[in-house]
Amino acid sequence: MNAIKETHFNFPGQTGYYKGKVRDVYTIDNKYLAMVVSDRISAFDVVLPEAIPYKGQVLNQIAARFLEATSDIVPNWVISVPDPSVTIGRICEPFKVEMVIRGYLAGHAAREYAAGRRQVCGEALPEGLKENDILPEPIITPTTKASVGHDEDISKEQILAQHIVAADDYEKLEAYTKALFKRGTEIAAKQGLILVDTKYEFGKIGDDIYLIDEIHTPDSSRYFYKEGYEERQQKGEPQKQLSKEFVRKWLIENGFQGKDGQVVPVMTEEIVESISERYIELYEQITGEAFIKSDTENVLARVEGAIKLALNNM
Numbered sequence: 001m002n003a004i005k006e007t008h009f010n011f012p013g014q015t016g017y018y019k020g021k022v023r024d025v026y027t028i029d030n031k032y033l034a035m036v037v038s039d040r041i042s043a044f045d046v047v048l049p050e051a052i053p054y055k056g057q058v059l060n061q062i063a064a065r066f067l068e069a070t071s072d073i074v075p076n077w078v079i080s081v082p083d084p085s086v087t088i089g090r091i092c093e094p095f096k097v098e099m100v101i102r103g104y105l106a107g108h109a110a111r112e113y114a115a116g117r118r119q120v121c122g123e124a125l126p127e128g129l130k131e132n133d134i135l136p137e138p139i140i141t142p143t144t145k146a147s148v149g150h151d152e153d154i155s156k157e158q159i160l161a162q163h164i165v166a167a168d169d170y171e172k173l174e175a176y177t178k179a180l181f182k183r184g185t186e187i188a189a190k191q192g193l194i195l196v197d198t199k200y201e202f203g204k205i206g207d208d209i210y211l212i213d214e215i216h217t218p219d220s221s222r223y224f225y226k227e228g229y230e231e232r233q234q235k236g237e238p239q240k241q242l243s244k245e246f247v248r249k250w251l252i253e254n255g256f257q258g259k260d261g262q263v264v265p266v267m268t269e270e271i272v273e274s275i276s277e278r279y280i281e282l283y284e285q286i287t288g289e290a291f292i293k294s295d296t297e298n299v300l301a302r303v304e305g306a307i308k309l310a311l312n313n314m
Helices: 055-069 107-114 156-161 167-190 229-235 245-253 269-287 299-312
Strands: 014-019 023-028 032-037 078-083 086-090 097-104 134-140 193-205 208-212 221-225
Touching (some): 032 055, 055 167, 086 299, 167 208
Antiparallel strands (some): 014 023
16 A cells, blocks of 8 residues: 655755654744654654554544644644644644653553562552553653653653753643543543553743644554453453554564564564554544545655645645
8 A cells, every 4th residue: 555654845945854753744934843644653662664554644633633622721733734644733842751641550661560660750659550450540650752762761850850841841741741631531431442541742832831743642642442441450361452552562472672683573464454454443443433544546745735735825
């Protein structure tokens, strides 16, 4: 299929270009960002060799819905969504931390717990928890925002001591993170899902804080199915989940965790298609609507044309 693996556009007024793990970001007139959400997929901070059809569309459209649904909590960077895989918005000065919030012992936190650690990012975890148990209350476990390599766990105390974020701003980031997670949890519950953990990124324009990037997508969040959750926990069975964790588990089973000397396993057509189907499944589950596949013929021309038209109208 004609997936978006990378883009190399040149727009009127373009003043910058940045290629991230998943997104290609064009700076326009040093005021706006045109973000193309590609179909690249990353795990363990490594971009995998094969693109996943429709993944970018899924991420972009879910993020657009949740950004709109939370704009009463905190303003966000979005101006328009001119194409299923594109968002155009304001340039913000990003905070150099990602605000990770966890309602359950899953993923990285569960791996730390299994290794005997009872603190994550300075947050204490009680004894006697099993993987995927609900936590007494959601905890915020920030990470540094690495431009290259791995993001690193960091505590609130370290963030403040190192002056990475000013104390008054950090208090606001914490409050926004908790309110956004509460809203995301409520929306997920209506669709029969549990929002397990997620991350938010914030930036500033002047003195104002904005929510940036994406939220509540399968790349930034982990979801469990609510139906059968309790029974699976009681039996010690794995939870049925919609997130990128299944990709990480497939990589681990095939000897890859992003460590030096490890080689990414071959991604067959079947593997690529199954990952694509899981992303579409999450879209339909979280929105309650059928996923409408975008036109993948001349996909790059479609995306470029949509951005040009949107910029002309701004």
